[in-house]
Amino acid sequence: MTDLVADALVARLRDWGADRVFGYAGDGINTLLGALQRSRAPEFVSTRHEELAAFMACGHAKYTGRVGVCMATQGPGAIHLLAGLYDAKLDRRPVVAIVGQVVSTALGSGYLQEVDLHALFKDVCGQYVQTVFAPEQAMMALDNAMRTAIATSTPTCLIIPHDVQQAEMPDELEHSHGVVPSAAVSAKARISAPDEQVRRAADVLNAGERVALLVGRGAAGAAAEIAQVVDTLGAGVTTSLLGKPVLDEGEPWHTGVMGHLGTTASAELMTNCDTLLIVGSNDPWTEFYPAPGQARAVQIDIQPRVIGAKYPVEAPVVGQAAQALSALSALLERKQDRRWQEQVHQWRQRWQEDAERRAAADTTDANPEAVVRALSDHLPADARVAVDTGSSTYWYARHLRLPPGVPAHLSGYLASMGCALPYGVAAKLDAPQRPVVALAGDGAMQMGGLLELITIADRWRSWEDPRFVVLVLHNADLTEVSWEQREMEGNPRFTASQDVPRFPYADYAELLGLHGIRLTDSAEADDAWRKALAADRPTVIEAVVDPGTPLLPPLMPESKTDKVLGALDREGATAARERVTDQRRHEQD
CATH class of the missing domain: 3.40.50.970 (Thiamin diphosphate (ThDP)-binding fold, Pyr/PP domains)
Structure with missing residues (x-):
């Protein structure tokens, strides 16, 4: 034929x-x-x-x-x-x-x-x-x-x-005008930072007294080089949301994720630094960068078009992160004064204590922060993580500690709901011997996740490792948008737009031949993760959680705080109001 x-x-x-x-x-x-x-x-x-x-x-x-x-x-x-x-x-x-x-x-x-x-x-x-x-x-x-x-x-x-x-495909293409032969080959260039750019960057960094690094996903594979720069300069480090898997967040100089869904420690780092080194990041949360004119900036990126695109940069460096940082380290002068890094350590410690306190707070139903935080103690070292858009993104950013080398992906710049389950399926099909964990809210789950549970139910028996754990944060609310309405507009929650119909996620999983676990109390989270990650088939953890858990930026200005509190007052949401007031009090202490 x-x-x-x-x-x-x-x-x-x-x-x-x-x-x-x-x-x-x-x-x-x-x-x-x-x-x-x-x-x-x-x-x-x-x-x-x-x-x-x-x-x-x-x-x-x-x-x-x-x-x-x-x-x-x-x-x-x-x-x-x-x-x-x-x-x-x-x-x-x-x-x-x-x-x-x-x-x-x-x-x-x-x-x-x-x-x-x-x-x-x-x-x-x-x-x-x-x-x-x-x-x-x-x-x-x-x-x-x-x-x-x-x-x-x-x-x-x-x-x-x-x-x-x-149409029939010719056995051979005719060698003639207008017929263009081609080959299934491609190659990538290695882009090395020019020496003069590296020297200029070193001059700026050596002159700084309070150096901060903002690390993005473009720095993947450069963890050792980043650690060397940090040690030499006595610096603190924050990451973009997409850069979270690049570094071990257990390091004392790591303040966590930056931005609206970031940590108070990262907000303090950006607010108080006098020098900023951006590595492989084009993070869009510009209001969380240092104020223009506050910090002298160096940016390392493989793409010239992003340099200076989000913050005024004095010393641009175009090259691959690991190579550029290695060349830069050779020119940096070791800072003897470590008071800045000690301050970074204190901010980080305060955030860790605050995050633990937030996760331990009493809530109606389970505390979503506690449920996601508990995963840190159970996540396998060879896992792959998929995160949907919504409240699950906040709790992932602030509470989930990824083991070194564990990849986690989400819809970064589009921030589209409904991505976690298809991402997770793609990850599992590529490496069926590795466990997958997907985090989603109930809105995202109803947008597309329930459909892809059918795909998982159809395919899991062929996987070498059958573990595929889906956490559904079930609070019957499009939570992120509800809090955005309060923070950005000063409006109370709009029930007609925000209600998510109740659905029996764990029972639905059982109906499909999967494993279902339903929890309603934070104290049940550890046992749920333990059982799900030991199961002989994919598991849905339906965590019935409190929609009143605040989704607010770190160090939120008083003008926004007043908007939020006014909106909650009009809703009569007393418990949520107390949580917001409590968070603000601890941030200001």
Whole structure:
């Protein structure tokens, strides 16, 4: 049988090392699905919705560092991919979307499910979006989509009309004008920081007396070099949310995550430093940086376009983090005065005590801070963690201590709900011998998580390690938005928009043949994690928690505090008001 274009494309995906294709069936990709069936590799992973397929492809890229591939039919299938692809674009992860299209002879006729896919994808896949109109074009277009995704760390898109998928693929391409040969190869450059940039950075840092580091995910693999700089300069360190897995938060100079969902220690560090070294971070929470003019700044990044984009930088350094920091360390002068670092240690200790106190607070139902904090004592050293958007993100940022080397991913810049379960599935399919833990609120769970529990129930028996633990923070409230309404608008909680319907998450897990655990008291959290991580199948922990636990920024100004308290007064939320007042009092002591 002569290979079709679809067969050749699937074979080319294998050449690129694609392990699996995440997608949902539809007639616009039937020929491609047939080719995947015949080839048996890459594996086709059927999700419950195309959006979840794109999130899985993005999750695959985040956990593996390799290109994630997703597939959908034309029209609604293609449209549904957008949220996951934007997640990949904003968090800079390589993903290739392969999308069907109506037959090429019908384009422009207003055909059934005909959508202008170039217009649809031109922003999210702006680096490369191409329709294949001829067999001779197919390999070149796929190669360019893969190469561009790798080179730019962004999503790309290949649109293939149904009739082109069905066309016969020539055994050899004709060597002639207009036929462009290509190869399934790519390579990455090593970018070394120029010596003059490193010297200028050293001058700024050596002149500083109160040095702080802001570390992002671009510093991954440079933990030893960061520790050396910190030791030499007597510095303190905070991380962006995406940078949390880069460093061991047990270090005495580590103040935790920065920003709205960060720690008071990190807020103090940024408020009081006179010199800032930004490494591999483009964190958007600019109000939590030092005030402009307060600190002289050095920034190390592999991407020139982000340097100085969030804070005025005096000494830019373009290069890979580990190399640049190693070169920088050789030029730094050891600071003998350690009073600044001692102050950092005190801020960190105060935050640890405050975090423990917050988690121990009595609440209606379980305290969500205590439930997530308890995971720190049980998280396996080889686990992979997926975090959804919402209150679970706050408690992850502030309370969960990751063992060194444990990856954790979330929707960073898009901050899209519904990502944790598809991320977790992608992580598990890549490494079925490793346990996975996913953290989600009930709103995120109802947005997409319940659907992907069906996928987990369908697949778990083939996993070498069956452990896949899903924590659902069940409080019947879109909690993060409720607190944003109070803090940003001064409005009381809007019931019509914020209520999340009650749902029996643990019972639903049991219905699917999984394990379900329901807890309503903080004291039950340790036992729940212990049982879930010893179970012989995936487990849903349904933690019925208090929505009145404050989701507020560290060192919140009085003007915002007054807004929040006024909103809570209009709600009659006495207990939540007391919690806010108590937190503010401890921050000010």
